Amino acid sequence: MTAIVEAVNLEKTYMLGKVTVNALRGVNLKVDKGDFVSILGPSGSGKSTLLNLIGALDKPTGGKLLVEGTDVSALNDNQLTDLRRRIGFVFQFFNLIPRITARENVELSMSIAGVSKSERRRRAEEVLDTVGLKERINHKPTELSGGEQQRVAIARALANDPKFFLMDEPTGNIDSKNANEIIDLVKKLNEERSVTVIMVTHDQHLAAQTKRIVQMFDGVIVKEIVT
Amino acid sequence: MKAGDIFSYAFGGIRLRKLRAGLTTLGVVIGIAAIVALLSITQGLQTTITRQLQTGLATDTLIVTAGRGLGAGMGGGFGGGDSGFTLLISDTQTIDALQNVETSFAIIQRTGYIQSGNNTRSTTIVGVDFAKYLSIYTSTFVAESGDIPLNPENGTVVVGKLVSAPWRNETVLFSANDSIKLLWPNATARPPRNETYAGHVAAVLKEVGGFGLGGPSDSSVYIPISQAESFFGTNECESIVVKLTNGDKATIDSVSKAISDAFDGEVSAISATAVLNLLSNVFSIIQLFLGGIAAISLLVAGIGIMNIMIVSLMERTREIGILKALGMKSRTVLLIFLCESVIIGLIGAFVGIASGWGLANVVAVFLGRGGGFMGGNQAAGTGGMTITPLLTPLVFLGALAFGVGVSVIFAIYPAWRASKLKPVEALRYE
Numbered sequence: 001m002t003a004i005v006e007a008v009n010l011e012k013t014y015m016l017g018k019v020t021v022n023a024l025r026g027v028n029l030k031v032d033k034g035d036f037v038s039i040l041g042p043s044g045s046g047k048s049t050l051l052n053l054i055g056a057l058d059k060p061t062g063g064k065l066l067v068e069g070t071d072v073s074a075l076n077d078n079q080l081t082d083l084r085r086r087i088g089f090v091f092q093f094f095n096l097i098p099r100i101t102a103r104e105n106v107e108l109s110m111s112i113a114g115v116s117k118s119e120r121r122r123r124a125e126e127v128l129d130t131v132g133l134k135e136r137i138n139h140k141p142t143e144l145s146g147g148e149q150q151r152v153a154i155a156r157a158l159a160n161d162p163k164f165f166l167m168d169e170p171t172g173n174i175d176s177k178n179a180n181e182i183i184d185l186v187k188k189l190n191e192e193r194s195v196t197v198i199m200v201t202h203d204q205h206l207a208a209q210t211k212r213i214v215q216m217f218d219g220v221i222v223k224e225i226v227t
Numbered sequence: 228m229k230a231g232d233i234f235s236y237a238f239g240g241i242r243l244r245k246l247r248a249g250l251t252t253l254g255v256v257i258g259i260a261a262i263v264a265l266l267s268i269t270q271g272l273q274t275t276i277t278r279q280l281q282t283g284l285a286t287d288t289l290i291v292t293a294g295r296g297l298g299a300g301m302g303g304g305f306g307g308g309d310s311g312f313t314l315l316i317s318d319t320q321t322i323d324a325l326q327n328v329e330t331s332f333a334i335i336q337r338t339g340y341i342q343s344g345n346n347t348r349s350t351t352i353v354g355v356d357f358a359k360y361l362s363i364y365t366s367t368f369v370a371e372s373g374d375i376p377l378n379p380e381n382g383t384v385v386v387g388k389l390v391s392a393p394w395r396n397e398t399v400l401f402s403a404n405d406s407i408k409l410l411w412p413n414a415t416a417r418p419p420r421n422e423t424y425a426g427h428v429a430a431v432l433k434e435v436g437g438f439g440l441g442g443p444s445d446s447s448v449y450i451p452i453s454q455a456e457s458f459f460g461t462n463e464c465e466s467i468v469v470k471l472t473n474g475d476k477a478t479i480d481s482v483s484k485a486i487s488d489a490f491d492g493e494v495s496a497i498s499a500t501a502v503l504n505l506l507s508n509v510f511s512i513i514q515l516f517l518g519g520i521a522a523i524s525l526l527v528a529g530i531g532i533m534n535i536m537i538v539s540l541m542e543r544t545r546e547i548g549i550l551k552a553l554g555m556k557s558r559t560v561l562l563i564f565l566c567e568s569v570i571i572g573l574i575g576a577f578v579g580i581a582s583g584w585g586l587a588n589v590v591a592v593f594l595g596r597g598g599g600f601m602g603g604n605q606a607a608g609t610g611g612m613t614i615t616p617l618l619t620p621l622v623f624l625g626a627l628a629f630g631v632g633v634s635v636i637f638a639i640y641p642a643w644r645a646s647k648l649k650p651v652e653a654l655r656y657e
Contacts, residue, residue, distance in 0.1 A: 052651050055552070
């Protein structure tokens with residue numbers, strides 16, 4: 001079986017002013033379908049860089065990154081964009097468009113993918129129901145709590161039937177009660193729908209709830225724990 | 228992303244920033260309104276003036292004057308040296324002998340006075356051959372009262388309508404069969420004296436209107452050419468009107484050349500059509516000039532659009548990052564920004580055309596009320612000129628295209644910058 005994501009000796013170097021930063025120095029990682037991986041590490045360990053590469057937001061400078069067998073470093077900008085449509089991003093700061101409602105935010109990702117209007121509407125209601133926001137679909141992000149906003153973001157990620165979820169500190173900006181609810185929701189999606197999840201966090205307790213913990217330090221993976 | 232979705236997303240962006248978008252649009256509105264108002268008034272003015280000139284205009288005539296080139300022929304005297312050449316009344320014989328010439332006659336013209344009671348009024352005294360003059364200006368050299376004699380006896384005078392009734396009311400200074408006294412200040416006599424021409428009014432002309440290009444004018448008086456010769460003591464004339472066998476361009480050109488050759492290039496012959504063409508050229512230049520001034524204001528509006536879009540781009544960097552992370556193509560981001568500018572341009576152009584048209588009509592009413600744009604002195608013979616602003620399809624479409632075009636052109640750079648944002652950096656932007 002092909003892995004959904006496979007990094008082989010992955011490297012990323014970038015310039016910070018005149019200083020060359022080796023953010024990733026040979027990362028090897030394999031994520032299979034239905035996996036729930038947390039990437040743990042202190043800030044500056046390269047976990048966000050890794051996430052950006054897996055999310056096709058950036059290109060590697062060395063090694064190989066395969067998403068469903070396709071080498072990401074060989075793709076051009078348009079192909080990377082197409083790939084991003086099939087990745088469910090969930091960010092720490094929710095990253096919803098503030099001027100439109102919860103439903104419109106969910107519909108937007110589908111409209112970018114070219115889904116028809118009626119289908120968008122139906123699917124948006126369905127996924128918002130899945131994340132438990134059926135009653136709040138016509139509210140704008142500013143009228144929603146942090147937990148609710150993150151649920152909208154998860155609904156948006158679900159909408160385009162993604163290959164995998166990519167979460168960047170998904171509970172980093174919400175209170176602990178709501179954080180637990182969010183992680184329960186993600187666990188449920190992983191167990192019941194086999195949604196593959198890759199999550200970056202620096203929260204040990206959160207990581208402990210995932211199937212696998214990958215510990216990073218200084219641009220390399222230093223430890224892997226199967227829980 | 229579908230075109231409709233791009234449009235509605237762009238429209239949503241504008242709606243969120245109503246005041247800012249409104250002010251940006253106002254810039255376009257002012258620019259377009261200025262262009263439309265100026266051009267439609269100028270076109271209306273051109274149509275009015277051309278129509279007035281064409282009143283009684285004979286297209287198969289040439290007017291010959293001394294001097295080289297068209298400019299000199301128009302009485303301006305620029306271009307070509309002044310050789311002191313003057314046309315003689317007897318030169319009509321030379322011209323009559325040319326091919327394609329039906330007939331020709333000389334015009335002597337002097338500024339003089341009409342004595343009425345103890346007052347004198349200034350006028351233009353024109354000496355012509357009544358029969359020939361009538362044969363060319365059939366529709367304008369027409370008597371309203373009295374008769375125009377074809378073989379006038381001495382002392383015959385035909386007066387223009389505004390000489391008879393200068394204020395266009397019941398006050399009539401001269402009617403047919405009244406006696407009339409014309410004065411001409413003879414400056415070459417020693418001592419200088421006023422020559423006097425005592426006669427009677429044979430006819431009052433019907434009102435001509437217009438400027439009387441080469442033809443009868445409402446504010447002139449007409450006396451037989453032979454009388455004018457002795458009255459002014461000259462055998463020279465100001466111009467010779469030539470009637471051609473037809474009004475074809477080839478005929479006009481060949482006769483013009485033949486006349487010029489016959490006098491060794493010392494005269495120029497212009498046709499009424501040429502004057503109209505010249506006028507049309509002048510108006511084109513005026514339109515271009517006024518349009519250009521108005522276009523500058525639109526340019527300023529364009530820079531305003533660019534400015535606002537760059538500010539908006541900075542504010543929306545994060546939004547663009549989100550859109551790109553969700554898989555929006557750079558091209559789509561570009562299109563959203565351009566679409567916003569098209570919407571602003573379209574609204575601005577339509578509102579601008581409407582307000583420009585309104586403005587033109589208001590200005591036209593004011594000009595009309597002022598009794599004509601020439602200053603309102605009706606006795607001067609301009610007539611009450613009403614200007615109807617003209618909004619041609621060309622001006623309409625041009626203004627529309629220009630408004631949208633300027634908006635889009637100035638949006639290209641900000642839109643391009645937005646589309647080139649790197650998703651990782653845009654998402655990190657605070």
